[in-house]
Amino acid sequence: MSTATSSALPEDLDRVLRRMRLRYLRKAAPEVLATARAQRSDPAEVLRVLLDEEASGRNAATRRMRRKKAQLPNGKTLSSWRPDESSISEATQNALITLEWLQRHENLVLSGPSGTGKSHFAEALANLAIEKDMRVAWHTLETLTATIMKSKVDGSIARTVARICGNDLIVVDDIGLLPVAAESAEALYRVADATYERRSIALTSNIHPSGFDTIMPKTTATATVDRLLHHAHLVATKGDSHRLAEALAGKGVIPLTDDTNE
Structure with a gap:
């Protein structure tokens, strides 16, 4: 994650997110919070969006890990199937x-x-x-x-x-x-x-x-x-x-x- 993105969060919040290992939420937070401030979004909706980012990021990482562990030979998917x-x-x-x-x-x-x-x-x-x-x-x-x-x-x-x-x-x-x-x-x-x-x-x-x-x-x-x-x-x-x-x-x-x- 770039320093610029990290510095967009308050230092104490950034530190807490790092300690809790909320990697994907932390990455998305600056943009989501900036949009929320501009649109005066419902805090509950902001929280939902951030948690969705964390969940989807973790799911994608898990799939990457499982694909690597599976040792599939050629990367064939249904998109290449005729x-x-x-x-x-x-x-x-x-x-x-x-x-x-x-x-x-x-x-x-x-x-x-x-x-x-x-x-x-x-x-x-x-x-x-x-x-x-x-x-x-x-x-x-x-x-x-x-x-x-x-x-x-x-x-x-x-x-x-x-x-x-x-x-x-x-x-x-x-x-x-x-x-x-x-x-x-x-x-x-x-x-x-x-x-x-x-x-x-x-x-x-x-x-x-x-x-x-x-x-x-x-x-x-x-x-x-x-x-x-x-x-x-x-x-x-x-x-x-x-x-x-x-x-x-x-x-x-x-x-x-x-x-x-x-």
Whole structure:
């Protein structure tokens, strides 16, 4: 905050606001109070405006912190999502965007070929959930495995799983491209079991969950899929890769320029 803005408040008031850590109220106060004096505003209305500034500032800071903590990979939001180009029906997209399924602790499984928008849509929903003041964690199967298996060393695996499942939405992205090791299958099962009917998982995969037993141990796959799909929206994507289509159309890179004729 600039010295000029700070000096617009009486020194004792500025000191009290600093001590109470009312950062956003303090920032807005000089302008709000100047306007109130000019318009002879109701003191109660002035107080309401200042408290609203503090509340909205804190909410925005919390969202920034949660977005950073979630470790969303690409910054994809609904503003960059192209619903008309998706193979997911408009009705399904609209229903998922309400996020009512999160409030019911239901899961979402997006399965289909690579490049058909699964991860993009999942990240857009995750960003939306953060905007709605929910907690989100984004994982690939590899990062989920590393996080949970690391805690085996000091015996804190239960606390680690509980911390992951403290989020309202846990995204596990891109299952199915590679075979799944036993420890990775265990990590996914632990989260699916701990979140069952308590939290929501959004999972993206190149294969249908019914085929998970082809890439991971059958017993673990069966137990995981049983919990994952019991309260889940299973959405299949189809079509050609959007990334490949853009590449073939020359939209994947900035065109090179030929300087030889200059």
